[in-house]
Amino acid sequence: MNQSHIRNFCIIAHIDHGKSTLADRLLQATGTLTDREMQAQVLDSMDLEREKGVTIKASAVRMDYTAQDGEFYELNLIDTPGHVDFTYEVSRALAACEGAVLVVDATQGVEAQTLANLYLALESDLEILPIVNKIDLPSARPDDVAQEIEDLIGLDAADVLPVSAKTGAGVDDLLEAIVQRIEPPAGNPEQPLRALIFDSHYDSYKGVIAYVRVIDGRIKKGDAIHFFATDRSIEPLELGVFKPGMKPVKQLSAGEVGYVATGLKTIRDVRVGDTILLAGAESDPLAGYVPVKPMVFAGFYPTEAEDYTLLKDALEKLQLNDASLVYQPETSQALGFGFRCGFLGLFHMEIIQERLEREYNLNILATAPSVQYRVVKTNGEELIISSPAQLPDPGVIQSIAEPWMRISIYTPAEYIGPIMEITTKRRGEYLHMEYLDATRVLLEYNLPLSEMVIDYYDQLKSVSRGYASLDYHFHEYREGDLVKVDILLNKEKVDALSIIVHRDQSFYRGQKLVSRLKKHIPRQMFEVPIQAAVGSKVISRANVKALRKD
Template sequence: MNISKIQNFDLRNFKADHIRNFSIIAHIDHGKSTLADRLLELTGTISGRVKNEQFLDKLQVERERGITVKAQTASLFYQYKDEIYLLNLIDTPGHVDFSYEVSRSLYACQGAVLLVDAVQGVQAQTMANFFLAFEQDLTIIPAINKIDMANADPERIAGEMNKAFDIKKDELLHISAKTGLNVETVLDAVIEKVKSPQGDENKPLKSLLFDSWFDEYRGVICLIEVIDGEITKGDKITAASTEQTYEVLDIGLMYPEPLQTEALYTGQVGFLIAGMKTVKEARIGDTLYHTSHPIEPLPGFKPAKSMVFAGIYPVDTSEFETMRDAIEKLTLNDPSVHVEKESSVALGLGFRCGFLGLLHMDVFKQRLEQEHNVAIITTSPTVLYKILLTNGEEILIENPSNFPESVRIEEVFEPIVNATIITPKEYLGNMIKLCEERRGTQTEMTFLDEGRLILRYKLPLNEIITDYYDKLKSGSAGYASFDYELSGYQAANLVKMNILLNGKPVDALSVIVHEDKAFSMGRRLTKKLKEVIHRQMFEVAIQAAIGAKIIARESVSAMRKDVTAKCYGGDITRKRKLLEKQKEGKKKMKQVGNVELPQEAFLTVLKSEE
């Protein structure tokens, strides 16, 4: 349908029964963004000529990694049985760390298209996203994608979907988003099966704010779903959580770029600009209402909780200001990153940042480096521990340098996750070995079909935040998939391990480890450091210590000048005197000398999981 016709449309004519709000949920790389592009083309929202591959994936990092990080939205007009429907496609991220984005995107929907790859089949995140949608009581439209591929096996996949989700074969759509084959059946199914929004146009305004981002020219842009009533440009509105009042400066549809419409009505989804200064004012899950008609707010979203923490420092300390500005700009669009200033003896000034998970942290680092050209060092990631002290007080610790002395600790609790791994049966041994090494406890093992299994494990979050995912992929030739959800805390025997250089602890290198693993990790870290610390004019002792107990040691021998070079022959006592003098000088130097740590030392330690 042509955009020129739409601008003459009156959105008031689109009553709730002609509106459908839906999203597409899938595992990474199962074709979600490609299907979104085809739907935009099919409905004339973007033309086939100007198409930008993965139109809704706007960030460079999204296109490079093939993932969706920020939820985007687009409105489509579609003619079905001679009637025109307004379909709002709410794009969701597919990765485990962004599941809070998925859940808030789904909150604005009444239905979801469940997309499964015809070759790879059901994966761990397919299951996680299915259950998220199922819990929110959405109508699910199952579709098998990529049926044009030579090795596609829709029969096998249909069997898997029946086993995993109890979906019958006749309910499945067979499509190819890449070629456009049968894509229109998706839109037909959305109109036939998905419920229309259940709002009341005669009630006062009640709308859900489900996403927001910062635009340099227009300030904060919010995405809202109008649940009851209507909202017009110029209205005075109030945000329920902060009770701040704003004026609606601009409003309209995402088509897929913002298209002004002057008003939005019951059941419609669109953008709103109301002069908010920061994204923190636009709280996800907040309720907006007319200031003159206060209402009972919607049950809010749980705010996203940081689970993985790391220190971020500039490589060059003079770039601290540049890095601070870059972090401020990025957090404008991602209120789920928790940022605090911190300083380290070894690394200077920096920030302590909290993330939702490891991919979230990687994406944040990549965006800092790519979009803002800042060279950074990150310290080893840690999780949030609960510590019960001997005096009965309970404290939360995420920075190893704040870990209390062992005499003050009654018990330490660490966060635990329920992990789901889907793997081909020939790699089952590797997967079990990996989980056992990471202190995992198996809770379930079932066959998905004759070739693949579903494994469920309870694992400490601390054990999976460094390189677990890489090991999982390499141990299964890339075929296993993994997903996790948090499941509370449990007691564990954890200790703080310090790294000492010539008897002085280096704060940025201390880690919290399980007592059983402390010795092997201490040996590994000291060995690694020995390789990267340059020789100094004096000997450097590298030690790993738990409390006062040294558990591993390596030494970097001193560079030595040949002080006896000019003594040709002659008395041995003369040589000895010169060597003794040199030894004394070295001792003095060792007390005064400060060991210089190269940047690689930190990077090597972070990656030293072999």
Template structure:
């Protein structure tokens, strides 16, 4: 049985690190009966040890909650728990594109911080209905009225009807659920149209193969259906359709507006690009969903085993990690000083740290990491043996003959710096000096 579309609410939670996003998700799951008190653990949706220890979310997770509102109607709430860190900005943008609204969680003591802004602007670009939630109001240093003013001044969102809550103490949870139902609009979509679904995320499960998180936009997806990935141009047979409550529950089919997962006997995460459009192989949709882009690594470094005998073990471990993280790339390289190792590409420095820590912990490897660097692009002039060409330089050891180099280009970024007024002067000086 598919859910009536006007009773579905899809939302994500936007917050700066440590403003209480995972704790709020826990309370919502508990309040709607997703898990009993006995099954509950802290940060239910963060299932990696590193996520729990650092208090960060690395993988997007979803959970489907059943809620009976004060008007007596039953609703299905799909919560998308998104990573907050800028390294995972593209994943966040796809998770937000799968929702119609967002809870903007701001710490009552800390106020609005950088990531809150970066992600809330993405949310506004997706035309979301944003519900401000001022969390941790039971702290002695809490200043909810000041934070309301900050939300209005800095972000430009009206905050007079912001929900005051404390996820830890369970204050304001019912008000948040009511706000989701009354203020976030239901999804739109036609169940009889050709299937069009967005691939929000994917990960490798040793029993099920690749599990693909999807949001159905139009049409219906069901078990036994042949589907096509439009960007990858591959065809697969759906062998399981379901949702997380947060425990896995199998479903017969999913209609427009629903969020859940499918499996289709896919063995590698690299075949399932985040943001791809999934359609019916026999009756495809005309246009793919907008916003897809290939995830490009931007920071590179070398990983070398301390003990040369661990080289094969490192290779296997990298293949296993890549099963779960398609945004990470690697190729073999050798160094005169460090022996054989791998040159790896990451989305940013946090991503590098996480991969390195997972290799050390989960695969018991001792690693030497070279200093992170970026890729330079060299334009070479024509020589006796070779034509003029453009090459990418990863390693200073591969620097060609300086006489042939016409131009060296390095990557630049366009950055926006969010900073409180009192630091503006010293920050401008830092930008000029550096």
């Protein structure tokens, strides 16, 4: 394929602005899928993706398109996850493109993720094609939203294309705009091979399938290739492209998007963002690779002790498709054997939990989510702990540091008061406020991650009637006056219920836990005291009364 006739682009949008439906229409308009093969949200193949209406895994598809000038073009659409937990995957998918279609809902306007993903696209120097979607809805206001895009982002309102992904109106204009306005890929097919891995999945027959964008050079069947970050060399089993199903080809050359079936048995060997080189070649890798670090941790325990091995197998299988999931075995006196798992964020944790319950039919108990703390002991030794049970004795702790996030909240102006109140209550540090237009405001705060992982997002949505949207990224580790609250049942510590909190909130959080437990613990033949304690000091107590004679 002549490089000047290739266009690589992605679709970026806030959750629910119609990204996957637009992808469906593009596939239909280019004849990639017949009407018989078509189903809603073709690229969202997981049941969970369809139910939650959010793309979780990136996927790529090649479309053949004959433009109005009679020329034949190859369009590669790379579909990206829309949730803030998956920002790194989005950034690697964007690095594989030259342009981005920015989808904005004609009824909702610009929201937090719209801007967060747009900034990622601008950092990757992509050509932005703004479109206003859902113009078929009675409450659509395409002209106002086009103006909002111009005011906020600086793209000319006249360039914003009105589209309805549902009815297919405006889709042909969009395809023409992609061909006219997005640059063809630069890159030299004669140079040594360099290809970017922007996603991967595990296939039980072909091993790990790496989704690649070839930047320079070409890769042919039978070439020995080398993964730079993991230092593995292999000979691929198969090369191919997605149409949306996997279709083998003989070679992929500069500018093309496709897949490499590696035959490797663990996804750890194929990292998102890594560079594929020819084995033995002395080329520089592509910039931008970062090992993925989990931010939120929780213990998963099977409700039936004999399901432990099933849970272990299920986590292993999930990890084949999800390299950002980490886990290690742990034991608890109260809950028995289980695993301490690390996730990118709360949404990621919820997805893993649902997949374990749904796809593997497991009943699991999850402990309260916690974050990674850095503890410096009095002898200068530094520990990183992800579970309250690992915290050393208070006497040997010099300082504890916790992760803080920089958060951006986009909200209608009338909800500023309640949002500021719930954020400062959670130790939020106000940074600044900016009016985006007459009705919308951007608030910026620094907030401890441990305060966010409980129910901050739910509260934000409820005080703003669902209108506020949130974006966040890691800011720094900061020392704080943190203590461990232990729960004692009948004077015995229950390690699974321990939490690490700021000293100012220890009393309130301890009391809340105790009163919650009092409701749930059944009465016994003897009185059961429930206590919350910081060190040896009891800060709250309730008794479950003994059963009396009837």
